[in-house]
Amino acid sequence: MAVLTPQQEDFPRWYQDVLTKAKLAENGPARGTMVIRPNGYAIWERMQAEVDGRIKAAGAQNAYFPLLIPMNFFEREAEHVEGFSPELAVVTHGGGKELTEPLAIRPTSEAVIGEYMAKWVDSYRDLPLLLNQWANVVRWELRPRIFLRTTEFLWQEGHTAHASQADARQYARRILHDVYLEFMRSVLAMPVIVGRKTAKERFAGAEDTMTCEGVMRDGKALQMATSHELGQRFSRAFNISYSSAEGTTELCWTTSWGASTRMLGGLIMCHGDDFGLVLPPALAPVQVVVVVVKDTDGGVTRAAAALVELLRARGVRVSLDDNVAQAFGWRATEWDLQGVPIRVELGPRDLAENAALLYRRDTRDKNKVGIDDVVDEVQRLTGRIQTDMFEAATARRDATVSDCATLEQARGVAQTGVARVPWELVRTVGEQDLASSGLTVRCLQLSDGSLPETDDDAGALAYVARAY
Amino acid sequence: MAVLTPQQEDFPRWYQDVLTKAKLAENGPARGTMVIRPNGYAIWERMQAEVDGRIKAAGAQNAYFPLLIPMNFFEREAEHVEGFSPELAVVTHGGGKELTEPLAIRPTSEAVIGEYMAKWVDSYRDLPLLLNQWANVVRWELRPRIFLRTTEFLWQEGHTAHASQADARQYARRILHDVYLEFMRSVLAMPVIVGRKTAKERFAGAEDTMTCEGVMRDGKALQMATSHELGQRFSRAFNISYSSAEGTTELCWTTSWGASTRMLGGLIMCHGDDFGLVLPPALAPVQVVVVVVKDTDGGVTRAAAALVELLRARGVRVSLDDNVAQAFGWRATEWDLQGVPIRVELGPRDLAENAALLYRRDTRDKNKVGIDDVVDEVQRLTGRIQTDMFEAATARRDATVSDCATLEQARGVAQTGVARVPWELVRTVGEQDLASSGLTVRCLQLSDGSLPETDDDAGALAYVARAY
Numbered sequence: 028m029a030v031l032t033p034q035q036e037d038f039p040r041w042y043q044d045v046l047t048k049a050k051l052a053e054n055g056p057a058r059g060t061m062v063i064r065p066n067g068y069a070i071w072e073r074m075q076a077e078v079d080g081r082i083k084a085a086g087a088q089n090a091y092f093p094l095l096i097p098m099n100f101f102e103r104e105a106e107h108v109e110g111f112s113p114e115l116a117v118v119t120h121g122g123g124k125e126l127t128e129p130l131a132i133r134p135t136s137e138a139v140i141g142e143y144m145a146k147w148v149d150s151y152r153d154l155p156l157l158l159n160q161w162a163n164v165v166r167w168e169l170r171p172r173i174f175l176r177t178t179e180f181l182w183q184e185g186h187t188a189h190a191s192q193a194d195a196r197q198y199a200r201r202i203l204h205d206v207y208l209e210f211m212r213s214v215l216a217m218p219v220i221v222g223r224k225t226a227k228e229r230f231a232g233a234e235d236t237m238t239c240e241g242v243m244r245d246g247k248a249l250q251m252a253t254s255h256e257l258g259q260r261f262s263r264a265f266n267i268s269y270s271s272a273e274g275t276t277e278l279c280w281t282t283s284w285g286a287s288t289r290m291l292g293g294l295i296m297c298h299g300d301d302f303g304l305v306l307p308p309a310l311a312p313v314q315v316v317v318v319v320v321k322d323t324d325g326g327v328t329r330a331a332a333a334l335v336e337l338l339r340a341r342g343v344r345v346s347l348d349d350n351v352a353q354a355f356g357w358r359a360t361e362w363d364l365q366g367v368p369i370r371v372e373l374g375p376r377d378l379a380e381n382a383a384l385l386y387r388r389d390t391r392d393k394n395k396v397g398i399d400d401v402v403d404e405v406q407r408l409t410g411r412i413q414t415d416m417f418e419a420a421t422a423r424r425d426a427t428v429s430d431c432a433t434l435e436q437a438r439g440v441a442q443t444g445v446a447r448v449p450w451e452l453v454r455t456v457g458e459q460d461l462a463s464s465g466l467t468v469r470c471l472q473l474s475d476g477s478l479p480e481t482d483d484d485a486g487a488l489a490y491v492a493r494a495y
Numbered sequence: 496m497a498v499l500t501p502q503q504e505d506f507p508r509w510y511q512d513v514l515t516k517a518k519l520a521e522n523g524p525a526r527g528t529m530v531i532r533p534n535g536y537a538i539w540e541r542m543q544a545e546v547d548g549r550i551k552a553a554g555a556q557n558a559y560f561p562l563l564i565p566m567n568f569f570e571r572e573a574e575h576v577e578g579f580s581p582e583l584a585v586v587t588h589g590g591g592k593e594l595t596e597p598l599a600i601r602p603t604s605e606a607v608i609g610e611y612m613a614k615w616v617d618s619y620r621d622l623p624l625l626l627n628q629w630a631n632v633v634r635w636e637l638r639p640r641i642f643l644r645t646t647e648f649l650w651q652e653g654h655t656a657h658a659s660q661a662d663a664r665q666y667a668r669r670i671l672h673d674v675y676l677e678f679m680r681s682v683l684a685m686p687v688i689v690g691r692k693t694a695k696e697r698f699a700g701a702e703d704t705m706t707c708e709g710v711m712r713d714g715k716a717l718q719m720a721t722s723h724e725l726g727q728r729f730s731r732a733f734n735i736s737y738s739s740a741e742g743t744t745e746l747c748w749t750t751s752w753g754a755s756t757r758m759l760g761g762l763i764m765c766h767g768d769d770f771g772l773v774l775p776p777a778l779a780p781v782q783v784v785v786v787v788v789k790d791t792d793g794g795v796t797r798a799a800a801a802l803v804e805l806l807r808a809r810g811v812r813v814s815l816d817d818n819v820a821q822a823f824g825w826r827a828t829e830w831d832l833q834g835v836p837i838r839v840e841l842g843p844r845d846l847a848e849n850a851a852l853l854y855r856r857d858t859r860d861k862n863k864v865g866i867d868d869v870v871d872e873v874q875r876l877t878g879r880i881q882t883d884m885f886e887a888a889t890a891r892r893d894a895t896v897s898d899c900a901t902l903e904q905a906r907g908v909a910q911t912g913v914a915r916v917p918w919e920l921v922r923t924v925g926e927q928d929l930a931s932s933g934l935t936v937r938c939l940q941l942s943d944g945s946l947p948e949t950d951d952d953a954g955a956l957a958y959v960a961r962a963y
Contacts, residue, residue, distance in 0.1 A: 055561035055607070056568065057598050062611055065556035065626070072557065088533035089540065093523035094562075094600075094631055094647050095584070100524065116563070117588040118600065121646075122635030123581050130525050132562075132586065132600075139523070143530055158533070163562055163631065167590030178589075179562050 030360060033301050038245040043173075045295055049304055049364045052173050052291075059171035059178030066365065067291060069312035071181065074290055075161065077214045077310070078183060081206040085198075087157035087185055092139050094163070095130040100138040103264040107137065110231020114166040116178075132165040137232060137257070137283055140186045141265035148279060150270050151190050155198065159185040174292035175249070175495045182287035188267055188279040192258070195280035196235075199254045200478070202284045203237045207252040215290070216307035216416040217241055217297050218424050219251055220445075220490055222470025223479050227458055230283075234258035237478060240469045240490065242424040243296035246444040248469045248492040251293050252286035292495065297420055298389075304366025305389055307416050308409040312344060315405055316367045318358060319349040320374030330398070331373050334383075337402045343409070363388065368412050369405055373398075389416050428490070434460070441466045441491045450487040467494050498828060501769050506713040511641075513763055517772055517832045520641050520759075527639035527646030534833065535759060537780035539649065542758055543629065545682045545778070546651060549674040553666075555625035555653055560607050562631070563598040568606040571732040575605065578699020582634040584646075600633040605700060605725070605751055608654045609733035616747060618738050619658050623666065627653040642760030643717070643963045650755030656735055656747040660726070663748035664703075667722045668946070670752045671705045675720040683758070684775035684884040685709055685765050686892050687719055688913075688958055690938025691947045695926055698751075702726035705946060708937045708958065710892040711764035714912040716937045716960040719761050720754035760963065765888055766857075772834025773857055775884050776877040780812060783873055784835050786826060787817045788842030798866070799841050802851075805870045811877070831856065836880050837873055841866075857884050896958070902928070909934045909959045918955040935962050 030048055032040040046052050051067035054060070063071065079089075095118060101108045111134045118130040133139065140158065148156055161183050168176045185202060189195040203221065211217045224236035233255035241249045261267065262278040271277050298305040308314050315338055317331045328349045338345040346367075348358055362370055370386040372393075377383050383401050385394045389412050396404045427444040431437040434457050437446035441461075450471055453461070458468055471479050471487040479487045498516055500508040514520050519535035522528070531539065547557075563586060569576045579602045586598040601607065608626065616624055629651050636644045653670060657663040671689065679685045692704035701723035709717045729735065730746040739745050766773040776782050783806055785799045796817045806813040814835075816826055823842075830838055838854040840861075845851050851869050853862045857880050864872045895912040899905040902925050905914035909929075918939055921929070926936055939947050939955040947955045 053611075055563075056565050056610060057561060057563045060561035060563060062561065063559040065558050068558050069556070071559075088537070090533050090536050091531040091539075091649065093525060093528035093530065094633065095523075095525045095528060097524050113591050115589075115591075116586050116598075118584050119587045120585040120597075121583075122637070123583075129588075130584075142524060143521075165562065169590070181559065 030364065031301055031303065034244060041299075041301070042296060045299055045303055045364075046173055049366075051295075054173065055179075057178070059168045061173050061177045061179070063288070070291060070294070070306070070310065071288060073310050073312055075183075078206065078210055078286060079161070081210055082159050082183065082185065085157075085201060085205055087159045087187065089160060090158050091160050091162070092136050092143070094133055096133050096136075096139045098129050098131055100142065101131060103138065104232050104260055106260070107232035111135070111166070114168075116165045116167060133162070134164055134166045135283070135285070136160065136162070136164075136184055137186065137261055138265075141261045141267060141281070144186070144188050144279070144281070145265045145267045148188055148267055148269050151272055154188060154190045154269060154279065155194060156188040157185075157198075158187065159183055172495070174288055174295070177288075180288050182285050184285040185283060187282045188262070189281070190269065190271070190277070190279065192280045195282050196256055199235075199237065199256050199282040199284065202282075203239070203254040207239050207254070207284075207286060211239060211241070211251060212417065214307065214309045215294055215297075216309070216413055216420060217251070217293065218417060218421040220424075220470060220472070221476075221478070222472040222490060224253070224470055225458060225468045225489075226482050227455070228468065230255045232257060232260055234260070238470050241293040241297055242427050242445060243293070243495070244299070244423065245296070246427050246492070248445060248490070248494040249289070249293045249296065250469070250494070251290055252284070254284035255282060257281045257283060298416060299366070302360075302391070303364035305416070306366035306368055308368040308413050311366070311368050313346045313365075313367050314409060315343055315345045315369045315371060316362055317345065317347050317371045317373065318355070318362070319347075319351055320355045320372050320377070322349070322351050323375060327373055327375055327378050330378055334371060334373070334398075334401055338405060341402060341406060343405065369408055371401055371405065387412055389419070437491050438464055438466065441493060444492070445469070446491040447488050448491060450483075450489045451485075453489045453491070461491060465493060466491055469494060498832065499769055499771065502712060509767075509769070510764060513767055513771055513832075514641055517834075519763075522641065523647075525646070527636045529641050529645045529647070531756070538759060538762070538774070538778065539756060541778050541780055542682075543651075546674065546678055546754060547629070549678055550627050550651065550653065550670075553625075553669060553673055555627045555655065557628060558626050559628050559630070560604050560611070562601055564601050564604075564607045566597050566599055568610065569599060571606065572700050572728055574728070575700035579603070579634070582636075584633045584635060601630070602632055602634045603751070603753070604628065604630070604632075604652055605654065605729055606733075609729045609735060609749070612654070612656050612747070612749070613733045613735045616656055616735055616737050619740055622656060622658045622737060622747065623662060624656040625653075625666075626655065627651055640963070642756055642763070645756075648756045650753050652753040653751060655750045656730070657749070658737065658739070658745070658747065660748045663750050664724055667703075667705065667724050667750040667752065670750075671707070671722040675707050675722070675752075675754060679707060679709070679719060680885065682775065682777045683762055683765075684777070684881055684888060685719070685761065686885060686889040688892075688938060688940070689944075689946070690940040690958060692721070692938055693926060693936045693957075694950050695923070696936065698723045700725060700728055702728070706938050709761040709765055710895050710913060711761070711963070712767070712891065713764070714895050714960070716913060716958070716962045717757070717761045717764065718937070718962065719758055720752070722752035723750060725749045725751060766884060767834070770828075770859070771832035773884070774834035774836055776836040776881050779834070779836050781814045781833075781835050782877060783811055783813045783837045783839060784816050784830055785813065785839045785841065786823070786830070787815075787819055788823045788840050788845070790817070790819050791843060795841055795843055795846050798846055799839075802839060802841070802866075802869055806873060809870060809874060811873065837876055839869055839873065855880055857887070905959045906932055906934065909961060912960070913937070914959040915956050916959060918951075918957045919953075921957045921959070929959060933961060934959055937962060
């Protein structure tokens with residue numbers, strides 16, 4: 028089992044080992060880019076399907092906007108260009124010629140989508156306009172790390188236009204809660220901390236950025252998804268206006284929101300252990316693998332294949348491992364590494380006893396069950412593992428978060444965990460100070476867990492941590 | 496109904512009108528790019544789902560490779576770089592600095608994937624390696640046209656490595672037939688012509704390019720998908736080798752194959768009519784719309800909503816149009832434009848008679864049916880429309896193709912249709928000659944419809960046409 032560097036020994040090394048050994052992803056040839064291998068991409072496809080369904084349920088429609096954006100589009104919103112300029116990749120030549128105007132590869136699409144919203148929105152009847160796209164974006168990264176910070180990454184970015192600030196605010200929060208938080212809770216089994224970003228950490232061009240922050244097993248935080256109120260900044264820059272029912276011309280209120288392949292990194296570091304990935308059943312591309320331990324006359328393989336068919340008929344995502352030419356131990360290690368939630372192990376002796384072993388990846392417990400009970404037991408276990416993983420992750424998160432009464436104390440706690448400290452003790456000056464120790468305010472939350480309405484709500488609590 | 500320019504009057508104008516009026520797509524801000532609007536993207540998502548399922552059934556796994564490829568990767572395969580150099584978009588600046596080596600935006604991914612295949616393939620046990628990715632690519636286009644030729648387009652590109660030429664050939668043909676041809680036939684209802692490309696028309700770097708050529712309503716051809724045998728060219732350039740069972744080191748044989756958003760253009764121009772899009776039911780994002788013609792007391796709307804629920808329960812993709820504030824005629828025109836295959840129209844008088852009108856978009860026929868028969872009748876009609884659309888498109892294609900005995904005759908026929916002429920009358924010289932009249936050899940086929948094995952098979956027939 029010395030396949031991976033133990034987490035306690037060297038967490039970043041463990042992470043890199045998982046990526047490599049589970050064949051999830053590796054570095055691309057151009058600096059900061061990544062290759063997502065089939066094992067990693069299959070998980071991303073499941074994330075996409077689950078997030079996409081929730082986005083559509085929230086009324087947004089998918090569309091696709093160009094990768095290449097004229098530089099002047101960026102320059103129209105001052106904070107946006109200031110925030111993204113240092114990260115742009117720029118195309119200066121096309122078709123063998125130098126371009127008259129350079130094109131930026133989109134780092135995000137507010138600018139280009141703003142241009143089209145302005146064309147498509149005419150009257151209040153066209154609102155809200157609710158768009159989403161699945162796309163790749165490029166942001167030049169100085170310290171790239173696979174899934175967490177890569178020059179190119181995959182994501183969805185939602186962009187909406189509304190008639191009123193209240194409507195825009197409500198929708199940005201709906202996405203945060205009904206899409207991201209709900210997905211992370213019920214599919215990823217991750218108890219993220221939801222809050223408002225400080226002015227310093229806000230998306231460039233936003234008036235309010237709300238975030239879902241995951242807590243990793245090493246105590247660091249990871250921003251998993253964000254939802255932004257953009258106010259009327261992009262509407263003003265791109266003239267996204269509508270004629271109201273009263274006949275007046277009004278500027279729209281816009282939002283944007285995104286979640287990316289970074290979630291793969293969060294998933295790995297929230298649930299993974301020294302044996303590899305641990306996937307929650309609701310997400311896992313393969314929920315159950317039926318493993319033929321060994322076989323002499325084909326009887327075990329036939330029984331295993333029959334179980335696979337029964338499970339598939341119940342809608343379980345199931346694989347058969349009948350590769351008896353490989354030692355069982357080697358294969359078990361491999362399935363552990365891949366994080367498959369449930370293993371059904373079947374050998375000649377089990378078959379003779381009309382039984383099978385059920386192994387759950389999260390706790391690594393094994394249980395013998397009658398072969399006729401396997402299907403029902405697998406289905407029960409699927410639900411139980413999902414709940415248990417969420418509870419275990421919640422317990423780990425809660426053990427990581429400590430309330431602090433001073434900035435000094437918070438600085439100490441945040442070296443290895445998450446400090447919760449009154450925002451009035453931090454403020455902008457304290458935030459600069461924390462930054463010099465490599466710490467950031469991940470988000471602000473009111474004491475009842477709700478989101479502050481302004482940058483300086485009385486009683487707001489700051490979550491301070493190291494972050495990926 | 497003067498919504499669209501009639502096809503007979505000006506086909507290119509009709510095409511542009513459909514794109515605009517049905518809100519499918521429009522030009523992007525950078526030359527040659529496009530914005531795919533929700534109505535267009537919903538069709539693309541259905542295409543993706545159907546093609547993706549078939550690719551997975553053929554054993555390939557999805558992965559993702561970087562957008563940005565170092566220029567030197569391209570230069571390793573001579574024909575490949577020669578073919579694609581004039582079309583490259585080049586990133587010269589990143590993160591505010593000039594790059595030491597410029598990066599190309601992928602026009603296709605053989606080069607970067609070849610590099611990783613070489614790392615991942617070790618022994619014959621790793622073969623075949625069957626990969627696919629869904630991605631955007633960029634090729635600088637001088638005469639862009641939405642969906643047909645755009646600087647950026649969306650596609651899937653499959654890339655496989657095999658131990659033998661026979662295996663590679665078989666797989667490239669399997670993709671052509673079991674994925675592309677089957678999808679186009681049974682989902683798009685398009686009777687494409689399958690053949691081998693001439694040396695002149697081959698993919699840059701391929702030894703054999705096989706194609707599915709669609710015939711549009713104006714008699715022009717459109718390449719809908721291609722599958723390439725790459726021989727050992729990329730294996731040699733990237734050193735994709737394996738150790739055989741006998742312990743020798745051998746070069747792999749590779750293939751690649753792709754289908755893109757161009758299929759949207761083919762779909763529109765193969766089936767569309769003067770009233771707009773005509774979507775085959777197997778593809779349509781909305782197969783049936785239940786339209787409340789008018790309503791006074793809410794009774795019709797309730798009955799329509801009940802029909803929607805019944806249809807949805809049968810797995811039909813169905814929408815309700817209860818927007819009675821808009822005139823029925825306006826809405827009917829709109830649903831025609833969108834190409835929704837079946838309309839169930841329900842008004843107060845129909846309800847009083849316990850009946851509804853069933854309208855099929857392909858023939859524009861209407862039929863009154865008892866309200867209790869609507870669900871069964873819709874399901875029957877769904878299958879019938881799919882079959883009828885394929886047959887109608889086949890009849891149109893067959894009427895377009897004419898056998899020609901001379902190159903001169905072929906040149907005449909191909910002005911407005913497709914000429915089938917013995918390849919021995921054309922050859923490389925004739926092909927150059929045709930090109931000067933704007934005509935191309937779309938593909939070569941043997942008289943039994945099968946694919947020639949070489950560039951000069953005796954008895955091969957050339958399909959000559961104008962092409963998009």
